[in-house]
Ligand SMILES: NC(=O)c1ccc[n+]([C@@H]2O[C@H](COP(=O)([O-])OP(=O)(O)OC[C@H]3O[C@@H](n4cnc5c(N)ncnc54)[C@H](O)[C@@H]3O)[C@@H](O)[C@H]2O)c1
């Protein structure tokens with residue numbers, strides 16, 4: 001490994017014992033500039049016995065050499081996995097563990113996860129379990145991973161046909177954000193991340209509701225900061241962290257339904273549908289200003305513009321059945337994050353079954369009319 005960092009680059013966060021993924025403004029600045037990132041990363045890299053870079057087959061050709069060079073670890077060992085959610089499983093984790101073992105990685109080895117949420121979830125899980133945990137760094141390359149998946153300490157894999165069934169809470173040492181990665185990201189994936197970015201607008205800061213395809217870059221760091229602050233208050237999701245699931249109760253049900261129908265929706269697309277339903281319920285249940293819902297209808301068309309959705313009334317029954325089996329439900333009663341106003345979310349809300357259905361019908365009608 002060739003590391004050219006100066007030895008005086010010991011990051012103050014290490015000395016103060018603050019977690020490295022406690023992304024404060026100074027670090028955020030450094031993250032968007034390669035030079036700054038090199039400086040901040042110096043001590044992590046120089047303390048590592050070996051460096052491994054995990055990425056997927058789509059990201060590797062664009063960014064693997066660049067990033068290895070950028071971080072001054074050209075001789076890091078690459079682990080390139082197949083792309084896609086269907087590979088976020090135990091087999092892939094085993095492959096990663098085997099590569100680590102083959103190269104005699106010890107407890108001071110470092111794993112750099114370069115990719116979207118699949119790579120950061122998988123890599124975080126593999127690292128946090130190998131030899132009871134080695135350090136890892138997330139370098140998210142999708143908008144969704146930059147504003148959400150790479151931050152907050154949840155790692156995991158899909159198992160037994162269900163998403164994120166096995167996982168750990170483990171913090172990345174550092175999350176390096178560089179919007180340049182998004183230049184090669186397909187628009188549909190960008191829109192998926194935009195949906196999660198807009199989510200923060202509803203739950204925390206209305207400015208983020210302005211995010212669109214032209215200006216999203218300026219909202220990446222504020223969105224990440226909101227997630228970081230919420231997670232810091234409630235790392236294990238016993239209370240306020242649940243607001244990050246705004247739009248997700250319906251969203252997961254749409255996702256599961258579409259997966260079963262062989263017309264998979266991207267996560268952010270499902271969340272966009274879910275947010276529309278949650279806003280509708282918020283108007284009914286908490287008197288949320290109806291204009292908030294009407295304004296979102298326009299954004300919904302954009303967020304779904306690259307998706308191939310053709311719902312009919314009959315789909316509502318199926319989505320509803322997934323909804324009552326949502327893991328956040330107690331018994332058969334789904335629970336929702338709703339809004340009293342923009343920036344005033346309420347969690348664990350139970351809603352009359354008839355309204356749950358009406359909200360779903362509202363969304364399906366909107367999508368049909370697109
Ligand atoms: N841990 C968390 O808190 C958390 C939060 C939200 C989502 N997630 C997880 O994140 C995953 C979804 O993440 P995602 O949307 O980033 O999906 P992803 O990782 O599958 O990436 C989407 C696609 O884009 C490709 N790609 C990635 N970066 C690229 C780039 N710069 N240029 C070209 N192609 C690129 C990938 O190869 C893939 O095909 C899900 O598994 C979800 O469960 C985790």
Ligand SMILES: [Zn+2]
Nearest residue numbers: 196248267271
């Ligand atoms: Zn999400």
